[in-house]
Amino acid sequence: MNIFYFYLLLLLHPYLAMWWKSFEQADRKAWEALVPGYNYFIAFKLGSQKPWWSLLLIFPGVHIAMWSVANVSYIRRFGYFSLLDTLQGIFFPYVIMYKIATSGDKMLPETNWANSKEVSDREWGDHLALFLSLPILGHAIALGFAAVTRAKPGKKTKVKEWGDSIWFALIAALIIRTYVFEPFKIPTGSMEKTLLVGDFLFVNKLAYGPKVPVTPFSYPLVHNTVPFVDVKSYLGIETSNYVRLPGFGKVEQYDVVVFNYPAGDTAVYDPRMPDGLMGHNYYQLLNDEAQFLWEHSNPQTQLSPAEMEYIENGIKAEFKDISDDDLEKLISLRVNEKIYAAYINNINKWKESARTLLRSGLIHKQTSVDEPYTKHYGLIYRPVDKRENYIKRCMGIPGQKLRLENSQLFVNGKKAKIADQQNLLYLADSMYKFNIKSDEEMLSKFDFDVFTQYSVIQSGPRRGEKIGVHVNKATLAKLKKENPDIKFTLQRKLPSENISIDNLGAFPNDPNIRNTVTDFQEFQIPYKGQTVKLSKDNIPYFRRIITSYEGHTLVEKPDGSFIIDGKKATTYTFGMNYYWMMGDNRFNSADSRMWGFVPEDHIVGKASMVWLSSDPNGGFRWDRMFTVIK
Helix, strand or coil, rough: CCCHHHHHHHHHHHHHCCCHHHHHHHCHHHHHHCCCHHHHHHHHHHCCCCCHHHHHHHHCCCCHHHHHHHHHHHHHHHCCHHHHHHHHHCCCCCHHHHHHHHEEEEEECCCCCCHHHHHHHHEEEEEEEHHHHHHCHHHHHHHHHHHHHHCCCCCCCCCHHHHHHHHHHHHHHHHHHHHCEEEEEECCCCCCCCCCCCCCEEECCCCCCCCCCCCCEECCCCCCECCCEEEEEEEECCECCCCCCCCCCCCCCEEEEEEEEEEHEEEEEECCCCEEEEECHHHHHHHHHHHHHHHHHCCCCCCCCCHHHHHHHHHHHCCCCCCCHHHHEEEEEEHHHHHHHHHHHHHHHHHHHHHHHHHHHEEEEEEECCCEECCCCCEEECCHHHHCCCEEEECCCCCCCEECCCCCCEEEEECCCCCCEEEEEEEEHHHHHHHHCCCHHHHHHHHHHHHHHHHHCCEEECCCCCCCEEEEEEEHHHHHHHHHHHHECCCCCCCCCCCCCCHHCCCCCCCCCCCCCCCCEEEEECCCCEECCCCCHHHHHHHHHHHCCCCCCEECCCCCCCCCCEEEEEEEECCCEEEEECCCCCCHHHCCHHHHEEHHHHHHEEEEEEEEEEECCECCHHHHEECCCC
C-alpha cells in the first residue's frame, strides 16, 4: 500500500474513532475533533499530556508508531489497560473507540501509581509496550533497576518508566538517523587508504537532501536485517515513491558517497550465512551458475595441444615483438573465445536454466562431486532503501562522458583527478634483487618492508615470480626510489578483440561490449530528461535503467526493434539522474565497473567525518578520530 493511503488513514482516523463524541466526554468541544491536525494535538494532550508529540506524525517511518502511541494513551484514559486492550490500541483501536464513544463514560484521571489495583490492571500492557520498544533487553534493564532500587510510593513502575524512555529515545534516534545523519562502519577495503576497515563514519544526509523512506514500516535503527536472528527488519505493507527533501547541495564529482547497492534488488537468502545472504549480487551468481551449467553439459572446455600451438603461432605471426606477458594474456583470451563461442551464442537459454534452478532453492556446489547442489532459502527482493549500503567515490556525474584506459579515467576527454590515497595494482619483477634466499625469508622481509613500512594493502609474494602490490602514488615513488633495479608495471586486463566470455565480468556484462576493470570504451552517464535513440549497440547500457530502476517493461525483438510498456519505441527518455562510483582501492573494489550506474534514488548521503576507528587487529586508531573525509 502506498504511503499516501496511510496518511489518508491518519486524516480519517479521528472520524472513524468517533472522537467528536469522546472529546465531549473529556470536557473538550466536539468541533475540536473535526479539525485535521488540531484533533491529534488535543488527543495527545488528553492521553499523554504531551500535545507536541502530534508533530512527529509528519515523519514517514515514525507516523505509524506515533499513531499507535496516541491511541494507546487515549484509550487508557477511559480505563482500557489490559494486554488485549493494548494490542488493540496498537494495531486496531476501533472496537474500543466505539465502546468509549457510545458508553457516555467520562474520561478518568491519570493513573494513581499508589493504587495497587490500578497498577496491576495496566501491568501486562506496560510489559507489552516495553517489549515492542526494545525486546528482552528493555526488560533486562527495567527489571535490573527494579531489583536494586526501592520503588517510591506514587511513582511509575520501572517497566513503565523504561518503556517510555526507551520508546521515545528510539523515536528521536530514528528521526535523526533517517533525516539528518547516520553512523556507518567501513566493512571492506575497497576505499583503502582513504578509508580503512573499521572506520566509523557520519553520513551527512542533509548534504544532498534526506530521502523519505520507501519502506517506512520497519524496525528502528537496523538496516535490512534484525541482528542475531537474521529476519527482515521491515514489512512491505506500506511503501512510498521516491521523494528527496531539500538539501544543502547536490552530488559533486569526487565526493565520497554512501548509496544503496544498485544490484542488490535481488539476493540469495540463507540464514546460515553472515547477514543471511549467500550472495547479495544475484546477477553475478546467475552468470556464474549459467556458465557452470553449460560447462558441465559440454565436457570439452579445453583445447588440444595442437589447437593451442596453432593459436600461439598465429599470435606470434600477428605481433612480431610481443612480450611473454602479453602473449600469455592474448592466448588466454583467444582460447576462451574459441571454447565459449557456443555458450555465448545461447547465453539466454543457459541463464533461464540458472534462474529456474535458483528460484527452486538450489545452487551448484562446485567443490564437491558427491554433493552437486547446495540448498538455500530462496530469492528475496529488497526495496531501494533496504539494499546493502556501499561507499565509493563519485567519479562521474550526469551527462559526462567517461573512458577508462589502463586504469586512468578520462572525463569528457580529460584525465580525471587521482585521489592522494588511491591504490593501483603494480607487478614488481626481479624480486631476487632483494637478496633473499628462501620463500620464508622473502615473505618475512617483504611483509616487514612493504606491509609495515609502506602499508601496502595486499600482495602475493612467490619466489621467482612477479609480486603484486597495491600502492598509492607516494608509496610507489618510495618503492621505486629505494629499489631502482626493480621494474614496477601497472597491472592491466586487456579487452578482448572479439565477442568473449571475459566481457561478462565488466559492465554492461554483455559479451559484445569489450570492457574490463582497467579499460572501458567511452560512454555517457544518463541524465534526467535526456532522450536517446535505442539501438542494439547501446541497449546493454540501458536495459537495467529501463526495467529495474525506472520500472518499465522492455521487450527486445529479433529484428532489432524495442517494445516498452507494450508500445513500439525507438527512443527512451530517462526519468532520473545517474552517477558513476569507483573505489579508491581500484583493484580491490566492486564498483560501477562491475554493475554500472547508480540511480539518484539510491543516493543515501555524503561521508563527512570519521568519528572512531577500530583496528581489526585490536585497539583503536586514535589519530583517525574526528578526521574530515576528502
